[in-house]
Amino acid sequence: xxxxxxxxxxxxxxxxxxxxxxxxxxxxxxxxxxxxxxxxxxxxxxxxxxxxxxxxxxxxxxxxxxxxxxxxxxxxxxxxxxxxxxxxxxxxxxxxxxxxxxxxxxxxxxxxxxxxxxxxxxxxxxxxxxxxxxxxxxxxxxxxxxxxxxxxxxxxxxxx
Numbered sequence: 001x002x003x004x005x006x007x008x009x010x011x012x013x014x015x016x017x018x019x020x021x022x023x024x025x026x027x028x029x030x031x032x033x034x035x036x037x038x039x040x041x042x043x044x045x046x047x048x049x050x051x052x053x054x055x056x057x058x059x060x061x062x063x064x065x066x067x068x069x070x071x072x073x074x075x076x077x078x079x080x081x082x083x084x085x086x087x088x089x090x091x092x093x094x095x096x097x098x099x100x101x102x103x104x105x106x107x108x109x110x111x112x113x114x115x116x117x118x119x120x121x122x123x124x125x126x127x128x129x130x131x132x133x134x135x136x137x138x139x140x141x142x143x144x145x146x147x148x149x150x151x152x153x154x155x156x157x158x159x160x
Contacts (some may be wrong), residue, residue, distance in 0.1 A: 004080075026146065029105040033143040033156030040067065040102065040118055041158040043075050044139040054122050055083040061124035062132045066117045067141070068090035068101030075102075104143040104156070118143050119150070134160055 029109075048054065055074055058065055065071055077089035082089075093102060101117040108114045121130055123138045136148055137159055145154030 006026075012090075030156055032105045034158075034160075036102075036104070037118060037143060037158040040091060040141040041137075041139055044120060044122065044141070046090050047075070048138060049090075050076055050086070050088060051083075054124070057159070058120075058122055059077070059124045062121070063124070064119050064121050066101065068117045068119055071120070072101050072117075104145075106143075106146050106148070110125040111130070116144055116148055136153070 006098055026124045055071070058071065062098070067075070072093075074084050075089075075091040077084065077087050078094060101115065103109065104118060106114070106115050107116050120139060121133075124129055125131075126138075128138050130134055133140070140157070140159050142155050142157040144150050144153065145156055147154055
């Protein structure tokens with residue numbers, strides 16, 4: 001009888017603790033994504049301050065780019081890249097990222113089917129406005145969040 005009481009108490013405590021744990025884990029991922037998005041925004045601003053222009057293929061207004069491949073390498077210091085000829089490391093990525101993209105916290109590095117990279121949009125007109133979203137910023141960065149769908153409430157955005 002006493003054993004049943006102990007098991008019941010343990011089950012009750014687990015019923016309270018487990019959901020809290022997953023909620024805290026989700027909040028931590030969101031916070032990490034938001035901080036990373038803000039830091040990536042700062043890295044792109046540093047690039048703009050240094051070179052006085054956006055990289056060649058990133059100068060279109062209202063165009064969204066994923067931070068992968070050439071854009072990813074551009075921020076990591078690629079000496080052979082003509083868009084970063086001074087070889088400056090504008091951002092230091094975590095070791096958990098792939099070699100080809102800035103993965104968000106919901107991506108599992110070992111499982112490429114879960115990979116989602118951060119997105120970026122720049123002010124191609126150099127008027128310090130992202131016209132489509134009516135934001136007065138030179139660059140915005142975001143993650144699509146846990147639901148993996150763009151423009152939903154769980155997106156971790158640098159401008160919020």
